[in-house]
Amino acid sequence: MVPRLEPDVEIPHGGLTIGEAAAVCGLSVDTLRYYEREGLTALPADRAPSGQRRYFAQDLRWLAGIVMLRGTGMPIRDIRAFTEICRYEGNEAERLAVLEQHRERVLEQLNETRNHLAAIERKIDFYRKGVSSS
Amino acid sequence: MVPRLEPDVEIPHGGLTIGEAAAVCGLSVDTLRYYEREGLTALPADRAPSGQRRYFAQDLRWLAGIVMLRGTGMPIRDIRAFTEICRYEGNEAERLAVLEQHRERVLEQLNETRNHLAAIERKIDFYRKGVSSS
DNA sequence: ATTTGCCCTGGAGCGCGCTCCAGGGGGGAC
DNA sequence: GTCCCCCCTGGAGCGCGCTCCAGGGCAAAT
Numbered sequence: 001m002v003p004r005l006e007p008d009v010e011i012p013h014g015g016l017t018i019g020e021a022a023a024v025c026g027l028s029v030d031t032l033r034y035y036e037r038e039g040l041t042a043l044p045a046d047r048a049p050s051g052q053r054r055y056f057a058q059d060l061r062w063l064a065g066i067v068m069l070r071g072t073g074m075p076i077r078d079i080r081a082f083t084e085i086c087r088y089e090g091n092e093a094e095r096l097a098v099l100e101q102h103r104e105r106v107l108e109q110l111n112e113t114r115n116h117l118a119a120i121e122r123k124i125d126f127y128r129k130g131v132s133s134s
Numbered sequence: 135m136v137p138r139l140e141p142d143v144e145i146p147h148g149g150l151t152i153g154e155a156a157a158v159c160g161l162s163v164d165t166l167r168y169y170e171r172e173g174l175t176a177l178p179a180d181r182a183p184s185g186q187r188r189y190f191a192q193d194l195r196w197l198a199g200i201v202m203l204r205g206t207g208m209p210i211r212d213i214r215a216f217t218e219i220c221r222y223e224g225n226e227a228e229r230l231a232v233l234e235q236h237r238e239r240v241l242e243q244l245n246e247t248r249n250h251l252a253a254i255e256r257k258i259d260f261y262r263k264g265v266s267s268s
Numbered sequence: 269a270t271t272t273g274c275c276c277t278g279g280a281g282c283g284c285g286c287t288c289c290a291g292g293g294g295g296g297a298c
Numbered sequence: 299g300t301c302c303c304c305c306c307t308g309g310a311g312c313g314c315g316c317t318c319c320a321g322g323g324c325a326a327a328t
Contacts, residue, residue: 019274030317050324052275068250096261099254106251116202117240120233127230164287184294186305
């Protein structure tokens, strides 16, 4: 299952079920529940009278953010910490610091990947020459 | 411990001990033994008469390759398979195919990371404006 | 009324990639 | 000799991020 972001999805009045929300953000139902248990959601999901979770636009937006952070390798525990500080207002500077620090790590990682990739491409070239000339 | 490649390292006549080799390629001693057990080395490492492993230039070059593949996210089992086919000669085309396929995956992953990163940077900009204007 | 399908919870299980440990063996420095 | 440090093996343990399961419920469709 590939996480993705579907920014303009029609949300019915009663909200989306967990299955629908999962489909929208490209996560599994189990993962969504797991994230909630782990404190990665701003608030526990709303419940229908029957006890089923219901997801609304802001939930999906938050989830999209989590998908980005996870997709760039931020560990669950760090996302939990970030979520934690996002619960209160007035600490935007702190949020900014977390994001900027994460950005640095991602850039480093991107760089390393590019270097490794270059090495792999050198190897590919090597084999291409060998294969084509044989 | 950060994996790295140290292409021109002086190798004494008797080869490097596992600790030295680990230091050179930026892996732990345990990891080196683990890789060998898992069949990620071209051949089991040479042994000194005492039974200790000894690493030579070609071992380090092979390990550097593994570091690149791991560093770009290739799973252990795939590296094992690749190592397997590299044990025989005459299947350079197959090796090439594996590397090219891996290259594709890495490029995809790189792209996704870049997209997520862009989203994170938009968020950063958002907070920067908010923070600086408050 | 029964079937079907998705939902719930708590908790166990799993695949990955190491990492650590116990128990033991050189082998060089002092 | 005796430290001390690094090496060996086999096997257990671990942190992560899910993923799956049992046992049960609601509710719309047939």
